[in-house]
Amino acid sequence: MAGVEFVINWQGGENHFFTGLKPEVGVGYADFNMTPGITYTLRLASGGEPVMNLSTPSCTTNSGEKYWGVVVLEFSPP
Secondary structure, eight states: OTTOEEEEEETTEEEEEETTSOTTTOTTOOOOOOOTTOOEEEEETTOOOOEEEEOOOEEEOTTSOEEEOOOOOOOOOO
């Protein structure tokens, strides 16, 4: 669904972002670049339960190289 507003908070900051800004990926797609080492709380601007303690995962390749991973959340209507 396009036009869904999300609010993401972290210590000392807040941002709002929307689905539908990258229709080539999907009308319900939204993204936000998290900073490693920061813990976030995400919620729908229209209300509902927040998703707490989100952070960028540290990952390791098979060869032992470290990189920052991603978090994928999928929301569906009740």
